[in-house]
Amino acid sequence: MKSFPLTNCPRCGEKKLVVTPLALNCLSRRDNKTYICTRCGTEEALNDYSNTWNDVHDWVSPPPSIVALQ
Numbered sequence: 134m135k136s137f138p139l140t141n142c143p144r145c146g147e148k149k150l151v152v153t154p155l156a157l158n159c160l161s162r163r164d165n166k167t168y169i170c171t172r173c174g175t176e177e178a179l180n181d182y183s184n185t186w187n188d189v190h191d192w193v194s195p196p197p198s199i200v201a202l203q
């Protein structure tokens with residue numbers, strides 16, 4: 134399996150975000166433009182499904198578009 138360069142996910146902080154191609158990651162459901170790792174994308178989807186809002190404070194390094202949601 135081909136390996137891709139990774140960087141830190143802005144939500145969980147773990148080195149799981151694919152640098153390129155970005156489409157291999159998940160697009161955050163919060164702002165619809167910030168890429169997060171696939172595990173965080175799954176968590177956001179499950180939080181939405183169970184109607185448990187995952188607060189912005191859970192982000193390790195939230196981008197301005199996420200901070201603006203507070």
Ligand SMILES: [Zn+2]
Pocket residue numbers: 142143144145146147149169170171172173
């Ligand atoms: Zn993550």
